[in-house]
Amino acid sequence: MSTRTFGSRIKRNIDPKLLRGEGSFVDDIPLAHPLHVAFVRSPFARAKILSVDTAEAKAMPGVCAVYTCDDIGALDLELPQLIPHPSMTDPRTQRPLAREDVFHVGQPVAMVVAVDRYTAEDAATLVWVEYDPLPVELDLERAVADGAPLVHAGHPNNVAADFRQICGDPATAFVQAEHVTRIRVQVDRSTAAPMECRAVAAVHDPVTGELTVWDGTQAPISVRGALASILGIDEDKVRVIAPDVGGGFGQKVYQFYPDELLVPMAARQLGRPVKYIEDRRENFIGSSQERTQIHEIELFARKDGTILGLRDVFLHDTGAFIPYGIAIPQVASTSIAGPYRIPNIDVAFRCVYTPTVPVTPYRGCGRPQANFAIERAIDQLADELGLDRFEVRRRNLVADHEFPVLREGLLFADGLPVSLDSGQYHRALAMLEDRLGVAAFRAEQERARAQGRYLGLGLAFYVEGTGLGPYEGGHVRIQPITGKVYVNTGLTSQGQGHDTVFAQIVADQLGVAVEDVIVVEGDTKAYDWGVATFASRAAVVSGNAIHQSAAIVRAKTIEAAANMLEVDREDIDLRDGAAWARGTNRSVSLAAIATATNPLRYAFNEAAKAATQFAPASRHDGPALRPGEHPGLEATDYYSPPCATWAYGVHGGLFEVDPETCAVKVLRYVCVHDCGTMINPTIVEGQVMGGIAQGFGGALYERIEFDAEGNPVNANFVDFLVPYATEVPPVEILHLETPSPLNPLGVKGVGEAGCIPVGSVVASAIEDALRPLGAGPFRHVPITPSMIHAALAGA
Numbered sequence: 176m177s178t179r180t181f182g183s184r185i186k187r188n189i190d191p192k193l194l195r196g197e198g199s200f201v202d203d204i205p206l207a208h209p210l211h212v213a214f215v216r217s218p219f220a221r222a223k224i225l226s227v228d229t230a231e232a233k234a235m236p237g238v239c240a241v242y243t244c245d246d247i248g249a250l251d252l253e254l255p256q257l258i259p260h261p262s263m264t265d266p267r268t269q270r271p272l273a274r275e276d277v278f279h280v281g282q283p284v285a286m287v288v289a290v291d292r293y294t295a296e297d298a299a300t301l302v303w304v305e306y307d308p309l310p311v312e313l314d315l316e317r318a319v320a321d322g323a324p325l326v327h328a329g330h331p332n333n334v335a336a337d338f339r340q341i342c343g344d345p346a347t348a349f350v351q352a353e354h355v356t357r358i359r360v361q362v363d364r365s366t367a368a369p370m371e372c373r374a375v376a377a378v379h380d381p382v383t384g385e386l387t388v389w390d391g392t393q394a395p396i397s398v399r400g401a402l403a404s405i406l407g408i409d410e411d412k413v414r415v416i417a418p419d420v421g422g423g424f425g426q427k428v429y430q431f432y433p434d435e436l437l438v439p440m441a442a443r444q445l446g447r448p449v450k451y452i453e454d455r456r457e458n459f460i461g462s463s464q465e466r467t468q469i470h471e472i473e474l475f476a477r478k479d480g481t482i483l484g485l486r487d488v489f490l491h492d493t494g495a496f497i498p499y500g501i502a503i504p505q506v507a508s509t510s511i512a513g514p515y516r517i518p519n520i521d522v523a524f525r526c527v528y529t530p531t532v533p534v535t536p537y538r539g540c541g542r543p544q545a546n547f548a549i550e551r552a553i554d555q556l557a558d559e560l561g562l563d564r565f566e567v568r569r570r571n572l573v574a575d576h577e578f579p580v581l582r583e584g585l586l587f588a589d590g591l592p593v594s595l596d597s598g599q600y601h602r603a604l605a606m607l608e609d610r611l612g613v614a615a616f617r618a619e620q621e622r623a624r625a626q627g628r629y630l631g632l633g634l635a636f637y638v639e640g641t642g643l644g645p646y647e648g649g650h651v652r653i654q655p656i657t658g659k660v661y662v663n664t665g666l667t668s669q670g671q672g673h674d675t676v677f678a679q680i681v682a683d684q685l686g687v688a689v690e691d692v693i694v695v696e697g698d699t700k701a702y703d704w705g706v707a708t709f710a711s712r713a714a715v716v717s718g719n720a721i722h723q724s725a726a727i728v729r730a731k732t733i734e735a736a737a738n739m740l741e742v743d744r745e746d747i748d749l750r751d752g753a754a755w756a757r758g759t760n761r762s763v764s765l766a767a768i769a770t771a772t773n774p775l776r777y778a779f780n781e782a783a784k785a786a787t788q789f790a791p792a793s794r795h796d797g798p799a800l801r802p803g804e805h806p807g808l809e810a811t812d813y814y815s816p817p818c819a820t821w822a823y824g825v826h827g828g829l830f831e832v833d834p835e836t837c838a839v840k841v842l843r844y845v846c847v848h849d850c851g852t853m854i855n856p857t858i859v860e861g862q863v864m865g866g867i868a869q870g871f872g873g874a875l876y877e878r879i880e881f882d883a884e885g886n887p888v889n890a891n892f893v894d895f896l897v898p899y900a901t902e903v904p905p906v907e908i909l910h911l912e913t914p915s916p917l918n919p920l921g922v923k924g925v926g927e928a929g930c931i932p933v934g935s936v937v938a939s940a941i942e943d944a945l946r947p948l949g950a951g952p953f954r955h956v957p958i959t960p961s962m963i964h965a966a967l968a969g970a
């Protein structure tokens with residue numbers, strides 16, 4: 176394979192369209208006279224439903240239907256538990272419309288369908304629901320205490336699951352330790368806040384029985400499977416299309432939200448297109464969130480800073496329901512030892528129901544919390560032992576020759592033991608230290624302090640298991656007539672630029688221009704085996720599948736071209752959209768080769784005419800197709816990773832904290848990262864940058880606030896602060912490329928990496944800055960100005 180475009184900084188194909196406002200999102204899909212949906216949502220965090228009266232709403236002109244749980248027949252069920260785990264008994268999931276009980280503010284109780292959204296919204300206010308509110312406990316630690324009000328009966332202490340994993344011999348290591356560091360850290364709840372909220376539209380064709388659903392989802396194939404199973408129809412009669420999607424960040428991965436089932440149901444029943452476009456407030460109170468965890472972590476070490484063992488016990492807030500099982504805390508618990516050579520690990524967690532929006536993975540999925548725990552603990556260990564924070568890390572980082580590092584006993588989200596596959600951790604740390612100019616900064620910090628300015632340096636290392644299975648596939652086809660190459664895959668993009676990187680992979684294999692490769696994603700009619708976009712897996716899983724398919728097409732093309740040009744296969748060179756007989760000026764275009772596979776079919780085409788002379792049909796040694804041969808230059812192959820491949824990186828920043836205003840200013844921010852071989856460094860940098868922006872949100876600004884009754888009090892962009900471009904600093908990104916030994920392309924994922932260590936870096940830097948004032952430690956994110964103020968006041 177040549178390396179002409181793989182690894183190149185090619186601009187994303189999709190950007191001109193999106194920047195010109197020519198994207199086509201669910202709300203842009205032209206539908207003939209669609210009906211519109213509004214939901215009646217619970218205003219209580221926990222309540223009994225005493226009655227629901229829809230008569231007045233139904234009577235309103237323009238209202239076509241009002242559904243409660245009693246009106247949806249067989250669909251009145253608990254939605255599927257997506258990732259079962261033996262640690263959960265009776266895991267609770269959401270019903271499409273609440274029956275008897277509501278479990279969080281925002282839970283859908285009734286659905287109104289009307290001629291326009293205004294009418295639907297007005298009618299929703301005329302659905303009269305009588306509630307009997309029940310007591311609630313929102314605080315995670317109090318929720319697990321005896322006597323706390325229960326979210327779900329039969330789940331004492333609100334425990335959804337308890338799980339513990341052990342690696343090595345922690346008990347012995349703990350006894351041998353000369354020093355123990357203990358800290359408690361907390362990460363608060365946040366939300367993905369995609370630019371486009373969620374959206375679903377559906378059309379049912381009564382003649383063909385086909386149901387077409389446009390869904391701003393990360394998982395069209397899974398949505399189709401769920402719809403077909405629940406509605407009891409053939410999968411072939413359900414087509415799910417994810418058109419352009421304005422960000423997902425995990426929130427739009429397959430949780431099977433009520434609207435994803437109810438909108439198609441209504442379209443079938445009412446015989447009209449139906450659509451639901453979530454508004455921003457609904458996104459805050461109805462679409463899933465993540466992050467709250469409280470860790471009690473202990474490091475058992477020698478006096479020289481060598482860590483012998485780690486114990487971590489943490490609480491994980493799972494919200495009102497647990498559709499994703501223990502996936503998030505399991506990822507957190509298996510990431511807890513980070514890049515460090517910690518042989519003995521004891522980690523246990525408890526998933527806790529709270530009467531809040533359900534929790535499912537949000538970019539990072541448990542890793543930012545684990546990172547905050549281990550990195551804050553390492554800083555603390557260094558401080559307690561009087562060692563430099565870089566030095567303690569250096570003493571414990573896995574060395575290059577120690578890979579693979581198997582953490583037997585710690586099962587990752589794929590059910591397999593954690594095994595760090597490759598990396599250059601020491602080099603990454605040295606690059607960061609060098610780029611930050613640590614020695615010079617320390618001198619500057621001293622000078623600044625003398626002038627009453629408080630500068631601080633923070634750093635944090637992370638590892639990230641990426642590229643989870645089970646599998647993805649790719650279909651590659653050289654088009655007859657035009658010679659363009661079409662690539663179909665099962666997953667879908669929400670802004671990751673897959674169409675460009677997948678085109679790069681194929682272009683190199685087939686010797687065509689990237690612009691001549693058209694990638695089609697997110698349409699179950701175009702490709703229908705696959706899983707979804709999550710877990711930073713597209714490059715690893717789909718990338719390798721497409722690479723393999725393209726390799727088969729390449730071989731077929733070379734075989735056909737060798738026949739046509741009457742040379743050996745080894746003498747064929749694919750470049751510039753043609754197959755060349757090496758060392759000659761004889762060539763045949765890929766269009767002609769693809770066309771020649773069936774000259775009759777393309778008899779009206781000039782290329783076909785020209786190619787007829789080469790057609791396999793003109794082979795005089797037997798039938799046009801030999802047994803097992805298929806016509807056309809196309810192939811489908813699948814890739815199933817053996818286990819996760821572990822990306823990593825280290826971030827560091829220089830910050831200034833103003834003790835008067837408590838404002839935090841980022842002076843410099845440096846990221847050294849390694850996602851294996853990079854397919855497109857520009858896209859990788861965009862991903863890293865986007866992740867860091869979200870990381871700054873979690874570090875300094877974003878917290879979903881509830882009052883004591885469980886009402887979200889900042890469910891809007893005025894009160895819930897996402898960082899704007901003005902808050903996200905320029906980032907100096909340095910790359911390392913240690914290929915993954917686990918897959919043919921040597922790639923690891925990068926989509927989530929950026930957000931993982933930012934909270935740890937920011938806390939580390941603020942602590943360093945305010946050390947002379949005795950304020951700190953900082954072990955709770957986001958770190959708001961009022962928290963800094965309180966720390967200074969308490970100093």
Ligand code: MCN
Binds near residue numbers: 671714718
């Ligand atoms: N890439 C590359 N070289 C590598 C690794 C990746 O060129 N060695 C490219 C990939 O080909 C892809 C992009 O970088 O175009 C991200 O790749 P990958 O890490 O495989 O992640 P996925 O494509 O599977 O995307 C999922 C990941 C996740 S889990 C979240 S959450 C997230 C993210 O991507 N949500 C996003 N990035 C996002 N970016 C945008 N704009 N919007 C979201 O919703």
